[in-house]
Amino acid sequence: MSLGSTPVGVRPGDEEAASRSIREMFGRVAPRYDLLNRLLSGRVDVYWRNVLVASVQEYLDKPDAQVLDLCCGTGDVIVALEKELERRAGSSRAATIGSDFSRPMLTAAQDKLTRKGRTVRLIEADGLRFPAPDASYDVITIAFGFRNFANYRRGLDELHRLLRPGGCLAILECSQPPNRLWGPIFDWYFRNVLPKIGNAMSGAGDSYSYLQRSVERFFSPDQLAEQMRLAGLERVSFRRLTGGISCLHLGYKRSAAS
């Protein structure tokens, strides 16, 4: 278990270098990111994001709710959030904001949102030092982004700072299936097949080897839940999805009343 993501070639503890390397890598991956996500997950990634959005839907009904999708990449969570908001039309004036530190990812997100006729504010920023005042957001979603933070503890402190009292943090992450039968099968696919296809098709060096390594080095669901509690979040829970290939964690900031 590591304190933060450390790509190959970066000295452990050098957070600036780790962040830079990760930002550059996602910049290279951006043009083929969606295609590879759908291919390598068999489109299950779309379902996972829908589960993420469903888990925060009570907040979407709040008048003037502020929803931040951090590490938004090419904007798939934003699209799912916007669809849900449209479905609830009339009951909410929630605003969605997307953010990422990779400009090519944000450009892809902007293109996708424009194609879909959506107007969403996008901010280029590092999630470890996000340019917003304390208690700005009712909901923060972060899908497959948190694992890449160069410092997990600092990331969780920052996310906690940004939440309003009573607000919800929803982290969707890749995970390792615990099942004794399914686990080894998935492990074989994840180590041998996914990096080869990903590296070959992304045209971005060994980026998909990084994906595999980073998942192996990341917290178990129990450990991430504990880290969320240590950062001050309450009622922390997690739900394994698709046999534990991914996992959705929820945690809430103490409300002003409690």
Ligand SMILES: C[S@@+](CC[C@H](N)C(=O)[O-])C[C@H]1O[C@@H](n2cnc3c(N)ncnc32)[C@H](O)[C@@H]1O
């Ligand atoms: C695997 S992609 C996930 C994108 C999107 N959320 C999705 O569901 O497909 C991870 C994203 O996190 C972004 N990211 C990683 N570390 C970040 C940080 N410290 N601050 C902001 N964005 C970051 C990357 O640029 C990349 O776009």
